[in-house]
Amino acid sequence: MKGRVAWILIGLFVAILGSASILGMAKDTLVVAVMAPPRTMNPHGSDADCNLQIMANIFDGLLQRDADGNLLPALATSWERVDALTWRFHLRQGVKFHNGNDFTWEDVKFSLERLKEPYPVSEFLAFGGAIAEVRPVDGDPWTIDIVTTKPVPWFVQNLHQIFIMDKESTETRSIGEIGEYPIGTGPYKFVEWVKGSYLKLEANEDYWGGPPPIKYVVFKPITESSTRVAALISGEVDLIQDVPVELFDMVKSSPNAEIITRPSRRSIWLGLRNSPGFPGSDVRVRKAIYMAINEDEIIEKVMMGHAFPCSQIPDPPTVGYDASIERLPYDPEEAKRLLAEAGYPDGFTIKLTGPNDRYVQDEQIAQAVATQLAKVGIRVELDIKPKAIFFPEIDQHGLDFYLIGWFDGSYDFGRSFTKLLHTVDPERGYGGLNGASYSDPVLDKLLEASSSIVDPTLRADALRLLNRVAMQEKIAVIPLHYQEDTYALYKPSNVQFQPRPDGWIVCKDISFGE
Amino acid sequence: MCGGALKAPPCLISMISYIIRRIGQSVVVLFVVSFLCFGIFQFLGDPVLTLAGRYATQEQQELVRRTLGLDKPFYVQYAIFIRNALRGNFGLSYTSQVPVMRMILERFPASLELALVAMFIALTLGITLGVVSSLRPRSPLSRAIMAGSLLGISLPTFLVGILLILIFSVWLRVLPPFGRGEVMRIVGRWRSGLLTLDGLRHLILPAITLGLYQLAVLLRLTRGGMLEALAEDYTRTAWAKGLPQRAVIFKHALRNVLIPVVTMAGLQMGELIGFSIVTESIFQWPGMGNLLLTAIYESDHPVIVAYVMFVAGLILFINLAVDILYGILNPKIRYD
Numbered sequence: 126m127k128g129r130v131a132w133i134l135i136g137l138f139v140a141i142l143g144s145a146s147i148l149g150m151a152k153d154t155l156v157v158a159v160m161a162p163p164r165t166m167n168p169h170g171s172d173a174d175c176n177l178q179i180m181a182n183i184f185d186g187l188l189q190r191d192a193d194g195n196l197l198p199a200l201a202t203s204w205e206r207v208d209a210l211t212w213r214f215h216l217r218q219g220v221k222f223h224n225g226n227d228f229t230w231e232d233v234k235f236s237l238e239r240l241k242e243p244y245p246v247s248e249f250l251a252f253g254g255a256i257a258e259v260r261p262v263d264g265d266p267w268t269i270d271i272v273t274t275k276p277v278p279w280f281v282q283n284l285h286q287i288f289i290m291d292k293e294s295t296e297t298r299s300i301g302e303i304g305e306y307p308i309g310t311g312p313y314k315f316v317e318w319v320k321g322s323y324l325k326l327e328a329n330e331d332y333w334g335g336p337p338p339i340k341y342v343v344f345k346p347i348t349e350s351s352t353r354v355a356a357l358i359s360g361e362v363d364l365i366q367d368v369p370v371e372l373f374d375m376v377k378s379s380p381n382a383e384i385i386t387r388p389s390r391r392s393i394w395l396g397l398r399n400s401p402g403f404p405g406s407d408v409r410v411r412k413a414i415y416m417a418i419n420e421d422e423i424i425e426k427v428m429m430g431h432a433f434p435c436s437q438i439p440d441p442p443t444v445g446y447d448a449s450i451e452r453l454p455y456d457p458e459e460a461k462r463l464l465a466e467a468g469y470p471d472g473f474t475i476k477l478t479g480p481n482d483r484y485v486q487d488e489q490i491a492q493a494v495a496t497q498l499a500k501v502g503i504r505v506e507l508d509i510k511p512k513a514i515f516f517p518e519i520d521q522h523g524l525d526f527y528l529i530g531w532f533d534g535s536y537d538f539g540r541s542f543t544k545l546l547h548t549v550d551p552e553r554g555y556g557g558l559n560g561a562s563y564s565d566p567v568l569d570k571l572l573e574a575s576s577s578i579v580d581p582t583l584r585a586d587a588l589r590l591l592n593r594v595a596m597q598e599k600i601a602v603i604p605l606h607y608q609e610d611t612y613a614l615y616k617p618s619n620v621q622f623q624p625r626p627d628g629w630i631v632c633k634d635i636s637f638g639e
Numbered sequence: 640m641c642g643g644a645l646k647a648p649p650c651l652i653s654m655i656s657y658i659i660r661r662i663g664q665s666v667v668v669l670f671v672v673s674f675l676c677f678g679i680f681q682f683l684g685d686p687v688l689t690l691a692g693r694y695a696t697q698e699q700q701e702l703v704r705r706t707l708g709l710d711k712p713f714y715v716q717y718a719i720f721i722r723n724a725l726r727g728n729f730g731l732s733y734t735s736q737v738p739v740m741r742m743i744l745e746r747f748p749a750s751l752e753l754a755l756v757a758m759f760i761a762l763t764l765g766i767t768l769g770v771v772s773s774l775r776p777r778s779p780l781s782r783a784i785m786a787g788s789l790l791g792i793s794l795p796t797f798l799v800g801i802l803l804i805l806i807f808s809v810w811l812r813v814l815p816p817f818g819r820g821e822v823m824r825i826v827g828r829w830r831s832g833l834l835t836l837d838g839l840r841h842l843i844l845p846a847i848t849l850g851l852y853q854l855a856v857l858l859r860l861t862r863g864g865m866l867e868a869l870a871e872d873y874t875r876t877a878w879a880k881g882l883p884q885r886a887v888i889f890k891h892a893l894r895n896v897l898i899p900v901v902t903m904a905g906l907q908m909g910e911l912i913g914f915s916i917v918t919e920s921i922f923q924w925p926g927m928g929n930l931l932l933t934a935i936y937e938s939d940h941p942v943i944v945a946y947v948m949f950v951a952g953l954i955l956f957i958n959l960a961v962d963i964l965y966g967i968l969n970p971k972i973r974y975d
Contacts, residue, residue, distance in 0.1 A: 162933060164734040171734060172692045243699065244706040245736040248692035250699045304736045319830070320735075321746065321925030321933075322819055347817050347923045348932070351801055355816040359808045513684025513938055520688060534693070544694060551697035 152618065152637055154341040157630050158353050158362040162346035163324060166307040166315070167300070168288035169240055172248040172534070177286050178629035179344060182326060183223075184288035184309035187214055187233065188281060192634060194442035194536065194626040196281065200228065200289055200310065209276040209579055210257075216267045220333045222291040223314045230269050234259040235292035237271065245300050251554075252283055278576055278584055279537035282444070286534060312337045312633035321346065326632070338636035354613070358382055363618040366630065368611040370429045370485060376613050383616050387624045388433045389608040390440045390532035393484055395477075395494070396545075396602055398525045398561035404475070405526070405561075409467040411600035415453045417460040417501040418494060420605055427489045432606040437596050438531055438541060440607060442626055444581075445538025445588030450596050452604070460501045472502025478560075479528035480512040485608050491528050519560035522549050527560045530608070534627075538588045542572050546601050563602075568595055658963070665955040672951045673724070676944045677717045684938040686733050707733075720944070729948075730941040732934075739945040743927055745828045747949075749819060750919070750926030752833055754911035756842050757850030762904055765854045769861025770893060776866065784858070791855030800848040800921035807844060815841050817923040845922040849915050853907050857900055864896030898965075905961035909954035 161175035168180040181189075187201040198204075201214040220228040239246055240253025247253055258272040273280060294308050307315050312334065313326035324344040330336045345362060347353040350369045357365045358379045368376055368384060376382045397405040397414065404410045424432045439446040464472060477495060481488040488509050495505035505526075518524060533541045548564040549556035555569075556562075571594060575587035595601040610628050614620050619638040625631065691703045704710045708719065723730060729739045768788075772781035808816035820841035822830040832838025868874060869892050877887045916928035923929070927946060934942035 164937065165736060167736065170736060173689075243702045244690065245731060248690065250692050250703070251694035251696060252692075254696075254699060301731075301737045319822075319925065320742070321749075321923075321929050345818065345923070348929075349921050349923065352804060352817050352921055352923055355804045355808050359812055359816055361808075361815055361817070511684075513935075514682075516688060517685045520685075540694070554696040554698075557694075557696065 153339070154343060155339045155364065155618075155620065155632060155635060155637075156343045156345060156362040157632075158345050158347045158356055158365040159630065160346070160348060160350070160353065160367045162321060162348070163318075163344070165304040166318065167246065167304045168290065168307065168309070169236075169247045169249055170245075170304060172286075174628060178627075178631070179324065180288050180307070180309075181286075181311070181629055182313045182342065182632050183307045183311045183315055184290070185220075185311050186285045186287050186289065187216075188284040190285045190625070190627065192623045192625045192631075196285065199285075200233075201284075204281055206281075206579055206581075207270065209577060210273050212271045212273075212280055213262065214269050214271065216269065217333060218267055220310050221331060222294070222308055222310050223329065224291065224294055224308050226291050226293055228289070228291075228310055230259075230261055230266050232289055232292045233269060235295070236289045237287070239290070239295070240287070249287060252287065255280075276577055278578070278581075279444070279535045279540050282537050283535040313342060316341075332633075334633070337633035339632060342632045344630075357613050357615055360615055360617065363615045363620050364622060364630070364635075365613050366628070368613050370431050373429065373431065373611075381616050383614045385612045385614065385622065385624055386431070386609050387626075388440070389610040389628065390442075390626050391484070391530045391608050392435045392438050392440065392532065392604060393432075393487075393490065393528065393530045393606055393608065394435070394438060394602045394604045396524070396527045396529060396559075396561045396563065399563055399565070403525065404467070404469060404473050407467045408598075408600055409463040410469065411603070412453065413460040413463040413467070413501065414498065414503065415600055415603045416456045416463070417503070418497050418603065418605070419455045420452065421455065422497070423490060423493050424606055427486050427493050428606065428609075431609040431611070432485075433609065435604045435607045437592055437604055438545070438602065439538045439592070440532060440626070443533055443536045443538055443541075444585050445541075445592050447589040447592050450593060457501050464501060464503075469502075472504060474504040474506065475526050476506045476508050476524075477526045477528065478508040478510070478515065478518065478524050480515040481509045483512040483515070484528075484530045487528060487530075490605065494528070519558055522556070522559055522562040524560045529558075529560065538592055539572060539575055539584075542568075542588075542591065542595075546595065547572055565595075565599055565601065568599060568601065654963075654966070658959070661959050661962075665952075665959070668955060669948060669951055670721075673721070673944060673948055674717065676947050677713065677720065680940050680944075681713060683935075683940070686938040686940060689938065690733055724948070729945040732942050733939045734937050739941045740949075741828075742930060742942060743945055743949050746925060746927045746930045748825075748829050748831060749924060750912050750915060750928065752831065753842065753845055753849060753915060753918070753924060753926060754908060756833075756846040757911055757915075758853065758904060758908055759850075760846055761850040761854040761857055761907075762900075765857030766861050766893075766897075766900065769858045770865055770888065772858070773862045773865035773869065774888070776862075785862075788855040788858045791851045791858075794851070796848060796852070796917045797921055799851055800845070800918060803844045803848060804921070814844050816844070819925055845918050845924050848921070849911060849918040853904070853911065856907070857904060860900050860903055861893075861896060864899065865892055868892040868895050902961055902965055905957060905964070909950075909957040913950035913954060 159175060163179045164171045164176050168184050185199045187199060189197050189199040191197055200217050202217050204212060204214045207213050216230060222228060237256050237259055240249045243250060255273045255277050256271060257274045260270055262268040262270050291308050295303055312329055312332045314329045316325040316327050318324045326342045328337045328340050347356055351372060353365050354368060354372045354376055356362045358381060376384055397411060399406045420434050434452055436450045436452045477491055479487055479491040491507055491509055495507055498505050531541060543555055544558045546559060546563050547555040548569050549559050549562050568591060571591040575584055575591060578584040578587055610624055612624055614622060621636045621638050687700050687704045687709060691700045708716060732739050732742060768784050772784040775781055804816045807814040818841055819832045819838060821835045821837035822832045823834045825831050832842060874887060874892050877891045916932055919926045919928035920932050931946045
């Protein structure tokens with residue numbers, strides 16, 4: 126008797142547990158599983174994309190980017206470059222912050238000046254440090270000039286990720302409060318953030334661009350990729366970011382899941398020292414390494430087809446990208462010949478350093494490169510380590526040969542080159558991430574010449590020239606591939622979503638289909 | 640018995656002095672732990688690189704380093720940390736700029752609940768199955784249980800977690816694969832998932848994953864103890880007296896076996912709270928382990944050191960509590 130009651134209870138319990146998962150709610154909420162949790166609600170507190178993409182839903186910049194990477198008006202309705210140092214913006218009128226405060230030019234001034242504080246505020250120090258002054262033009266509070274301390278040709282290119290904060294509520298609250306409760310002008314208002322669990326946002330019905338189509342958005346961080354995929358397949362979430370290569374087939378086999386991909390902005394490439402005496406100082410050796418690498422094989426075997434060969438560091442929307450640059454062909458025989466000609470008929474030994482927790486299949490790519498180079502006689506010692514150790518080594522500029530990935534947040538190859546390949550010169554802010562102290566006076570000159578050109582078209586031409594010389598003549602780096610950005614949708618939710626080049630989830634552009 | 644009427648009984652005095660000594664030792668352990676933590680930071684990533692932003696110049700990086708006091712030598716940094724920690728101030732997180740102890744206490748309820756449920760499952764199932772398999776050690780059922788317990792000990796946690804998600808969330812679709820589900824706010828930032836159906840559903844898979852190893856250990860401990868106890872003279876006497884089976888097994892045999900089992904469970908409790916990192920990461924459980932993992936990923940040193948201190952303190956406390964309770968349960972124990 127007692128036993129039967131227990132069994133009935135257990136049966137009921139199981140039935141309730143099962144049924145609860147079937148009962149759904151009316152669909153006014155989009156649930157997005159992101160791969161990394163947001164770090165802070167302070168929009169200047171982190172320049173990581175996992176944070177910026179959330180901030181882009183709550184805050185506005187002076188400008189914004191659409192799903193193709195084009196620069197569009199946001200809190201500024203139009204802009205122009207007055208001279209090498211001055212940028213003029215016409216501000217949008219009648220915009221309100223989520224707490225009811227009016228948006229004015231003082232908020233812009235306050236937000237940009239806030240970028241200069243080293244800690245505990247800003248991860249945009251370099252950008253903030255270049256701003257000298259923000260002032261209204263001729264007493265008109267809706268037209269402002271932003272003056273930089275030195276020519277910053279990519280200044281406006283970065284304004285989609287510099288978010289404008291409310292001066293009054295930011296000044297009166299502690300840094301802890303600002304980091305937990307954001308007040309912006311953006312399409313979504315903050316509701317609740319339970320760290321590690323979810324961040325809930327609600328549509329801003331008074332948004333200057335019109336109310337967004339979806340009423341509520343919930344961002345849930347799920348760092349473990351197989352769990353993220355399981356959450357999608359079981360319908361717990363509507364949209365996930367980053368489907369790892371090895372789980373692709375599992376998602377495809379599910380009738381409820383649909384995969385969306387696009388080439389990522391990030392290119393993966395190899396940096397190589399060229400200091401005198403080092404084999405890499407001979408451009409024939411650089412070419413030989415380039416031609417000994419079978420990128421098609423890496424894409425097919427290591428990336429399982431989910432990458433796109435690249436011939437240069439920047440991606441198509443970036444200023445300075447040149448479509449005419451082609452990859453050197455894969456030709457191990459020619460590579461051997463070049464090595465012999467350069468005085469290395471028996472090859473040489475070289476250490477390849479790289480991270481194992483930063484890029485898709487990063488460690489495996491390095492292993493594949495090592496195997497391929499061995500075939501032409503170059504013996505590669507692998508030195509693979511966590512990114513927390515790898516990146517400080519990049520900062521020391523002492524590596525010989527390293528694997529790294531890059532995309533430029535401001536869509537500008539000039540800025541990338543300044544950081545990655547210009548001769549290391551900390552005083553002038555050059556070569557901060559030049560891991561192997563690559564140095565070439567011709568390329569340095571080309572870059573420096575481009576930065577004083579005010580006309581954007583002429584400057585783009587100069588950067589394309591720099592790119593061509595670097596990639597075709599000097600083999601400044603050995604390009605491998607662009608990664609692939611992957612998303613998966615839960616089909617029954619019928620989410621209308623177009624992936625962006627920056628990989629951000631911008632919810633005002635997402636809707637539920639009929 | 641112990642001493643006269645006016646003086647405290649010597650056994651109580653010896654117990655108090657024992658506790659004081661243990662607390663003293665604990666403080667030393669905490670110092671050593673924090674020192675080791677700081678030592679390891681020297682070899683972890685440099686937080687300044689991310690804090691100054693991807694495009695910062697070296698000069699700006701140095702500015703951030705100075706502002707954070709990270710330019711000072713190791714021992715000075717450590718002394719400053721100890722001075723602040725003694726006042727209960729463990730500093731601000733580098734990435735979120737929120738007091739780290741608040742962040743940890745915010746995550747603690749989730750970890751505690753998960754550990755409690757895991758321990759509950761491990762204790763009830765472990766003891767039950769242990770008793771069952773000890774009664775007829777050679778029966779197929781007992782052999783199956785023992786084989787299962789071997790799996791429980793040897794299967795790595797992440798594999799168990801992923802298999803459970805695959806079976807119950809993806810194939811059968813009866814349980815959710817991640818998160819805490821609906822929680823109720825108890826007081827302040829303390830939220831509980833134990834009071835809602837949705838919260839309970841979310842607890843099942845991670846609790847089983849976390850508790851499986853402990854379950855297997857407790858099962859084997861119970862079974863071993865029971866086999867011994869069932870062969871003892873007093874049990875045979877009980878059988879011979881014609882006592883009902885239930886009384887013999889539970890009152891005579893199991894009661895004696897339980898003391899080491901409960902001690903073991905108590906000691907494991909601290910580990911369940913502190914070392915649930917793998918389980919929390921697979922199930923995206925918003926507990927302390929998950930926080931630690933993110934902090935390591937982001938080189939957020941204040942969070943790491945506060946976490947390690949918190950968990951070390953917790954384990955020391957639980958061990959002390961278990962030792963004291965053990966003495967109360969078993970008066971033969973001497974605190975020397």
